[in-house]
Amino acid sequence: MKSKIYSSEYIKNSSKGQRWIPAFAMIAFLLAFPVAELILMGKWNERSYTQSQLAYLYSSLWSSDFLTMGAIVAAVTAFLAAVSGFWYLYSPRKVDFYHSLPVRRSALFLHRVLLAAIYYLIPYIIMEFVAVCIGAARGYYSLSIMKKALILLVIHLLMYLLVYFSTVLVIACTGTMLMGALAWAGLFIYSIVLAVMLQISGHLFFDTWYEGSYGILAAVRDLGSPLMVIVSFIDKYSSGNYGKQLMILILVLLVMAVLSWMAFCRRRSENTGKALVYTWMEPVLSALITIPSGLGIGLIFYMIPEDSSKTAWWIFGMILGTILVHGILEVIYEMDFHRFFRRKVQLMIFGGFVAICALTMKMDLLGYDSYFPAYDNLQGVVVNVCNLSYTEQLCNVEKKENGIYKIRYTATSDNSSGLLDQPVMKSKALYNSLKDIKLQNEKEKRSGRRMYVRYINKQGFSVCRSYSVSSAQAQNLMEALYDEQTWKEDRYSFFQLDKQYLKEVTGIFCDGDIHSLFEKNAEKRQALVEALGKDILENGGQTVKDQPCAMLMFDYTGIPSEGYMDEGGMNVPAVQEGENVSTSVLVYPSYKRTLAILEETGYPLSMDELPVEYIDVYYFSSEAAGEDDEAFSDIESTSDLEETENGYKVRYDKKEQLEALKKCIRPSQLVNGWTIWNADATMEVVLEGQESTGEDSGLYMTFAGEIPDFIRADAKAAHVTEWEVND
């Protein structure tokens, strides 16, 4: 039999006093949809977009902008509707009134949900319809837009219900406003705070900690709170690949709906006024808050001091945090300050857990840093070496059958995305190189350049680590990588771009200048591209043992590439005209084909070709320099050290000095990233017939190779303290 509370008469009566909610939703959706749409369209009109671009922008509006704005309004409305509908649970008088009525709790719950859905849907549908009408009036009406609007309505409804049920769950489980507010904040931000804390802990305690979110950490962050479930969905939606996130959203929504329904129906009316209606939740909640808080407060104390006392402060912080947070929770539960030390045994147990977690991190009991997969159990590895070879600027290009390119900028130094779409490799040399890096990381802590690795086990799960890398190790790793054809094909995939899009080739040679190459000879430019492509693929790891002799930069314009456009309500790839791509590639001495073409330009391909008159080396002295300076040379200086503002200057103009220097200096762009010297010195190279400027406009070079003894001696005499390979 249909319950009386679903009658229109009752809905009308019971909504009295709550009509401000749909009024709020109406105004908010008016701003989020029609008003925002009109403002954006006005902006588009100010610019000279083509019709197809406008169609694309309008389509994006429905798949991106409206999604975010609608989600914010839906979330706020859901919160208000849930609070308005279930707030009475915090008042014993109201509880007596509603629960004495002849209606089952489940029916009361469903009625309130129905009312909340009406409060939301009517304003939403009206305002979305107005937004569609505005679009149609401007010529953007299509069935696909209607479908998109319908999908948006469903998605926003799911988000609305998720926030609604989550809020109802909190209200149904708590008995006071204070506890309700705390629990609500906890439910919505707990996972974010926990993920941040785990990240900080990882940074502080694990040398090989990988900052990117993946696996359990990502799951904790993205699934641990309704807020993050919605944010993750919004992130994925515009890419069109949101099926998994939608399933998660629906699943979490169902869980929240069932839990809130159970919590409401089983809630004992007499428990109103207690902090938690279900007292069994008290120890659970205490554990969930006290243990991370103890660890978190410990971390704060651990980070403050710089000296060896930090461990003592860390322990103090953990003890303080555990006792304080546990005590505060007990005070909140009992609403009595005298209950601060209630449940001492529980406090001891939580303290024990905090100690175990702290020890696990400090002693690495789970073997985070020592992890290294067995070769036989390894499906492959993905390596991000952007921090090691930053001089090259590249992007991944994939040519589609229809002549359209898919361009990805994933191989960046951003470690979180840099390991996603890279090729998976497996070779003994690479494995050994990584093993050597890992062993070295175990032996000594080192700061400086880091590389990121994703190990993919045969079972299919990934483990990511970050390692600090010395110059020698980086070189070994790069050698191993340059032996990997798939890695090179992926790294230099821009060679697939058609020659018609290649507009300019420029190069940096040993004279440090940028030169445009074969400006009027497109054939030659393309020949250079093809030669370089072949050289890279044919030459193995030995290539990178040498220093580069040039850097070539290729500018492509007007490439038809994949964008995302609406098609039948779904985000599907669409052609974007005019994508520009700029790349830069180092040319090594073993690239014979390339060098043969470059020789035609006449630009210097080695330092020996450079007519150097003299070189001024500026040594920057440390104020603290003295007899305790780290000795890096046994030879006494014989040069004339001219005192400058920051240290000393020495001019080298003898033939043997210049020849020796030419072997270890070059323009900074022509140096392998992993062999840069970190020296408190710089040098200006003055070519024959030129004068030293002593300013930035001069030709400045950097050390990159075996440093001659006389330079070492002069550096020592000049009290230069930092003089080593940048590790």
Added chain:
Amino acid sequence: MIEIRNCSKAFGKVQAVNQVSMDIGEHEVFGLIGSNGAGKSTLLRIMAGIICQDSGEVLLDEQPVFENEKIKEQFFYIPDDAYIPANYTASDMTEYYRCFYPGFRQEQFEKLIKQFHLDKKRKISTFSKGMKKQLLVILGICAGTKYLYCDETFDGLDPVMRQAVKSLFASEIMNREFTPVIASHNLRELEDICDHIGLLHKGGILLSRDLEDMKFHIHKIQCVLTDKSKEEMLIKELDVLKTEHQGSLLLLTVRGTRTEIMERVQAKNPLFCEILPLTLEEIFISETEVAGYEVKNLF
């Protein structure tokens, strides 16, 4: 009929209702009395299905009350400190209750609201405490339910209104199946109206009996006996609740019928003997004193 069987309810360590058993019949006014914290309101809330008993059962027409929509349509609950939704008028309340109580009598409501000089278009939040009580009683009666649970409903009503409400109850009992259950401290009011009394103390039921029956079985005797030994013998023979001396005058509160008591007293040849009926207040004090609840023990 309402049957309460071994009903217990504890709030943490506090046993609010302890093994209470009693029946509330039809066509009678049931008074629920008891000391402060005796569990009257808790028992009423259990009967109203707001809270569920920890053990025992509460049946209305042989069906459990808690979460029983059909059974809950048989009663209307007026709490001591009732909540009324914000901005509601009396008319709004009738519309609201009409959705829940199919037997709601709108015509009677219109009539009574006029008789009680209440404005049905005025917001209830502007009503005085007494006016709110009047309105709730009117709503409770017009809901057309078989039972009306009133928690301290006479508090805040002026004497005229108290009489009016009593008359209303009497009229309803005469005209239809109607059983008010009234929890109150105001024993004078209950004495006038109640047919049956349930006396609660410290969560337990001390007695549940018809008021007339109760008065028939408890009396106050004033007598003067010639001999101290006769006095002691009389006290031993009777079921004495309370003994007092005023000079040579012996004052006894005794359980038993008037005839039984008189027979015993006359057998002792008293110089003077008089038997007096007890007021409900005196019965309450006597019974609770026996259970250890008296003012002298409080200080």
